[in-house]
Amino acid sequence: MSDRNPNFALFSPRDSRIPRIRIPMGNCPKNFIKEAARYENILFLAKITFWSDALLLENDLDVEPFSDNLHQFYPKTPYHISEEEIRKRTDLRKECIFTIDPLTARDLDDAVSCKELKNGNLEIGVHISDVTFFLEEGTPLDEVVRKKATSIYLVDNVYHMLPREMCMFCSLLPGVDKLAFSVLFEMTREGEVVSRTFARSVINSCVQLAYEHAQVMIEYPKKEWSASELPEIKGGFQPSQLSEVVNHLHHIALKLRSKRFENGALRIDQTKLIFLLDPSNGAPAAFNTYINKESHRRVRVR
Structure with missing residues (x-):
């Protein structure tokens, strides 16, 4: 059969366990x-030389790069948030907010915060x-992103749903004002939700x-951190404040997970x-097992 790319043809193996092959x-x-x-x-004899390409093809996943004519819909550079836009939003720039991600991550799409309220509850x-x-709705760029629907994570590569340039615009990098959608939960220390603010x-x-x-903050909450042990902390915050936030979140996460299991949640x-x-x-050359620790478990509120 013909492929969407005229330079290739699609071959379908008789064995359904083998993905389609682009020749x-x-x-x-x-x-x-x-x-x-x-x-x-x-019948033709064929050999799969790149298995990741075969898997993408078999599942009909769109990994085509964004065309140059879509660049006009990217944010203009350099971009600065206007004072008018800031006035429309809840200004949380002075709060102790930070990201927790894999060590080499650059696409930081979510951040967390936690502080004690005067009534003893926590605001998470x-x-x-x-x-x-x-991403303006209805533009050609929006249409392409809708069709992609999701970022695709392979073992050796990531195909982003958004253009790479836009990913960096939106990434919640430290020390930079960023636009966000925030949910603030007032919770008791037992994990009961008192109120929600969007x-x-x-x-x-x-x-x-x-x-x-x-993970180290969870295991050693009173640890004295040296400057070289953590990335640069901006905004005048101290390692002890970060550790306190992490441990508050960890405590609430334990409470919420316990309640879910008591209510019959399935753990796999x-x-x-x-x-x-x-x-x-x-092709796979070696493998190892991924160890999931407490720091990987995010706070989930239902």
Whole structure:
């Protein structure tokens, strides 16, 4: 069968366990497309050289790069949040807000916060990057993003739903004013939700923590951190304040998980594998198991 790319043809293996294969037209018989009927009952011998490409093809996933004519719909650079836009939003830039992600992450789409209220309750904040501010509805870029629907994470690569430039605009990098959509929960220390507030906001993350940092804070809440042990902390906040927030969130997370299990929630602890691929053909060369620790468990409020 023909592929959307005229330089390739699609071959469907007889064994359904094998994904469809994209073959360069230069390796196909002459007039293969024009005289397709001649080859309907002929079996071809083929070899998959890049398995990741085969998996994308088999699942009909769109990983085509964004075309140059869509650049006009990207945010203008350099971009600065206007005072008018800030006045429309809840200003949380002075709050102790930060991200917790894998050590090498650059696409930081959510941040957290937690502070004690005068009545003894906690205000827990979840702050999601406000992509919709930059992605105008109904534009050609919006149509392409809708079709992609999601970012695609493979073992060796990531195909982003948004253009790379827009990902960096929206990424909640520390020390930079960013637009967000925030949910603020007032909760008792037993995990009971007292109230919820939803707001478009402007935030300024004070640090980009990794799961490894958060895990040490959970295991050693009174640890004295040296400057070299953590990424640079902005906004005048101290490591002890970050540790306090992490442990408040951890405490609430334990309470919420306990309640869910008491109410019959199902827990499935499947072993997650990490693969090392052969760069020459994308085939698995080695594997290891992924250890899921407490710092990976996010606060979920229902």
